Amino acid sequence: MTDLSLSNQAIAGKTVPPGEARALRLPTQWLGVAPFFIFAIMFLILPTLYLMLGAFQNDAGEFTFENIAALAQPSIVAAYWISIKVSLASSLIGAFAGLAIAIAIVRGGLPDWIRSATLTFSGVASNFAGVPLAFAFLATLGRLGLATVLLNTLFGLNIYAHGFNILSFWGLTLTYVYFQIPLMVVIIVPAIDGLKKEWGEAAATLGATMAQYWRMVVIPVIWPSFLGTVILLFANAFGAIATAYALTGSSLNIVPILLYAQIRGDVLHNAHLGYAIAFGMIVITGLANVFYIWFRTRSERWLK
């Protein structure tokens, strides 16, 4: 059966004019990418669109802005605000610390083994997130954690008496930095490697100081990758839930935890409000990316 129909198609293909024959061949052109696109549409794009549309519908399916307006209630605004603060703080600290480490190991004249060891470790630590990371920080900076106890016995510094709490904004930020820094290192090291030696030599020949070389050559070249990574780190922290949930339970009210509670038990007593929260998360991470693309096109103009 199949054989017959295939040969029929081949014959049909021969009889039609060349233009149409090409149109007939189009599906095979797409065959290689079809699984990818079907997968992406079904399991990435449609589910997201579904939530985004749901954010603008009420229970009867009518169009409304009520759900978006309902996001303005204080508890939800507070959740967004603390999420943004934690993500911003952890991505900025992670980005600058990661950049410093990357420059130190690539250009700092450190032995080669340090570079490879750091890169290997960064690969591991950037993926060491989620629940186990929370356990590690509880064991370090929790009330009975090693660092807490040592600081107290060695230096008489009781960090908990000074207002530190692992279940707080700074506790969570400090924990997130543990995967943010290595992620920055992993992504930015190739960019720093990409700085050609000749550029440094050319700058030196032209009489540039080290500071000028950095300001006028290095930073403009690294800038797009750096900015892109900061945004990646931001989104990374903004959507993360496992670490925060295992660390603080629900005592720190960040957006993903709020959404998690909403999905599990409709704590807001309004299903469509859940959609609106999800929509808000996508808008924030999406906006971050728009900024990134805007910055990148601006800086790429200078790279050409």
Added chain:
Amino acid sequence: MKAGRFWSWVVFALGAAYFFIPLIATVEFSMRMRRGVYSFDAYKVVLGDARFQATFGYSVLAAIFTIILGVLIVVPAAYWIRLRLPQLRPVVEFITLLPLVIPAIVIVFGYIRMYGSNSPLPFLATDTGTNALLVIGYATLALPYMYRAVDTGLRTIDVRTLTEAAQILGAGWGTIITRVILPNVLIAVLSGAFLTFAIVIGEFTMASLLNRPAFGPYLQNIGANRAYEPAALAIIAFAITWGCMSLIQILSRFAPKSANRPN
């Protein structure tokens, strides 16, 4: 330059302190279970726990299926784009970056609403369907890493020439992909696979919201109820991640000279 080196050491030392103190603290904490002496009791308790074995096994299986699904989706697409449809590259790159933009919790929330028992595609109506949906969800999470790994692998070989050479020698598409392209990007694919494994093995959000008996929710449960076992589990999880990354490094040494060697 001397001063530069000094500051490099300072930066490196600070970084090392930040990264090693939590690990040392966790090891120390995990060995405190028996009063007064250091012991491996917490590890014994954890490894002997039937739920640990069951959930860990479940997650390993989920990871393997995720890797297979990821390879089946990504390798043909990345190859085809290099060979025939370079104009689609920006679109595909954009899509593969989406999972980094859309949080996992949002993706799985969409699944729960779209593929519920009353939907046209009721994945969530059966256990098998839910397991499949979890693997699919994991494959979306791994998509950015898998695509980048495979694409980097493809970049280092001349896809067009290899394909044409194979075609001249009479190879069909199946032969070309399995015997010419795949061996050349195998190291890249395996790197992507181990990275996927590291991401999936302790994943919490999706498994928990889909109510799967996976390792991530088990970890969370132990964390909420026990004192010393979580520290032991954290060390075990770190060792697993380390193992995956080491395997990637070791593999890259076996990579063919033409592939994966940008220098």
